[in-house]
Amino acid sequence: MQKNTRGSLIWLRLTRFTHQSNLLSNDFLKQFDLTTAQFDVLMQISTYEPLTQSELAEKVTVTQGGISRMLARLEKEGLIERKQEWKTKTISLTNKGREKLENAFEDQLEFQSSFFDECLSEEEQKMLYLLMSRVQKNSEKKKLPNR
Amino acid sequence: MQKNTRGSLIWLRLTRFTHQSNLLSNDFLKQFDLTTAQFDVLMQISTYEPLTQSELAEKVTVTQGGISRMLARLEKEGLIERKQEWKTKTISLTNKGREKLENAFEDQLEFQSSFFDECLSEEEQKMLYLLMSRVQKNSEKKKLPNR
DNA sequence: CATAATCACTTTACCACTCAATTGATGACA
DNA sequence: TGTCATCAATTGAGTGGTAAAGTGATTATG
Numbered sequence: 001m002q003k004n005t006r007g008s009l010i011w012l013r014l015t016r017f018t019h020q021s022n023l024l025s026n027d028f029l030k031q032f033d034l035t036t037a038q039f040d041v042l043m044q045i046s047t048y049e050p051l052t053q054s055e056l057a058e059k060v061t062v063t064q065g066g067i068s069r070m071l072a073r074l075e076k077e078g079l080i081e082r083k084q085e086w087k088t089k090t091i092s093l094t095n096k097g098r099e100k101l102e103n104a105f106e107d108q109l110e111f112q113s114s115f116f117d118e119c120l121s122e123e124e125q126k127m128l129y130l131l132m133s134r135v136q137k138n139s140e141k142k143k144l145p146n147r
Numbered sequence: 148m149q150k151n152t153r154g155s156l157i158w159l160r161l162t163r164f165t166h167q168s169n170l171l172s173n174d175f176l177k178q179f180d181l182t183t184a185q186f187d188v189l190m191q192i193s194t195y196e197p198l199t200q201s202e203l204a205e206k207v208t209v210t211q212g213g214i215s216r217m218l219a220r221l222e223k224e225g226l227i228e229r230k231q232e233w234k235t236k237t238i239s240l241t242n243k244g245r246e247k248l249e250n251a252f253e254d255q256l257e258f259q260s261s262f263f264d265e266c267l268s269e270e271e272q273k274m275l276y277l278l279m280s281r282v283q284k285n286s287e288k289k290k291l292p293n294r
Numbered sequence: 295c296a297t298a299a300t301c302a303c304t305t306t307a308c309c310a311c312t313c314a315a316t317t318g319a320t321g322a323c324a
Numbered sequence: 325t326g327t328c329a330t331c332a333a334t335t336g337a338g339t340g341g342t343a344a345a346g347t348g349a350t351t352a353t354g
Binding site: 112 | 151152155158160162163164167169171256257260261262264265266267271275276278279280281284286287290
Binding site for chain 1: 309310311312313314319320
């Protein structure tokens with residue numbers, strides 16, 4: 001079995017970094033009693049509310065089933081509301097949810113940025129964003145038939 | 148709530164891509180009856196065998212508990228062997244495991260590479276690898292106290 | 295020598311995701 | 325009007341991750 005390809009090495013770096021930064025982010029968000037995934041969906045809701053579950057699932061690239069459970073937890077915690085409205089459910093933040101998000105927002109973005117600020121210049125960050133945008137969009141195109 | 152930082156945008160692209168490519172990779176590996184995670188640990192075992200569970204956990208950056216269950220499943224499928232050896236367990240591939248890995252290896256690496264080959268030039272890929280190496284190493288430094 | 299500490303691994307309970315099957319409401323049409 | 329298709333959301337079974345508590349053998353120490 002010969003040596004790895006460049007692509008597979010990039011891929012490894014990406015997965016390892018994402019995994020690692022997720023852990024650190026979870027740890028960081030503990031102070032706000034949130035997880036990274038929860039922060040992510042709260043952000044999306046706050047940006048696009050009101051929206052349906054399927055729309056949200058699309059935004060955070062998670063399956064219907066995943067979103068359903070996630071939202072059930074968030075609802076139980078009182079951070080979001082689901083209103084059955086003419087066949088679909090419309091979701092929006094509660095005041096408690098909005099507060100919690102506003103509370104964590106700045107710090108979390110600062111935290112996320114620190115991963116790059118600490119080791120890349122402006123220029124390099126722009127470059128990385130550009131490259132990753134291309135790569136990510138390309139992977140979107142490969143999407144499985146109906147997701 | 149103001150707009151996102153550059154860092155947070157990069158972060159989003161990275162997580163979305165990693166998630167998406169993982170799904171596609173799982174789908175791709177279905178033909179070999181493997182998951183991405185399983186391929187990952189089989190690769191590491193094949194490279195470093197024989198090794199202990201803790202060493203493996205280190206390599207794939209997963210917790211002890213996670214590795215324990217993962218290996219239990221792989222053992223049940225007959226792909227790996229665990230030999231209790233003087234207090235630690237030494238793991239190695241079985242012939243079946245080795246075969247399966249060799250079978251999938253080329254195709255999977257080709258598949259991983261395609262994500263980048265399809266949208267980046269040589270130069271750009273080198274650049275991306277360089278940047279991600281820096282970023283990933285930087286995140287390693289931030290590791291939580293005892294992992 | 296007995297008890298305590300340590301070490302490698304396992305187990306449990308939880309979160310977050312998948313796919314696939316199911317439920318339940320809406321709307322269409324014979 | 326009854327049935328049938330459709331569509332959003334839910335549920336069930338499974339994977340893969342975490343943290344934290346538990347187990348059992350080995351080594352240290354009082």
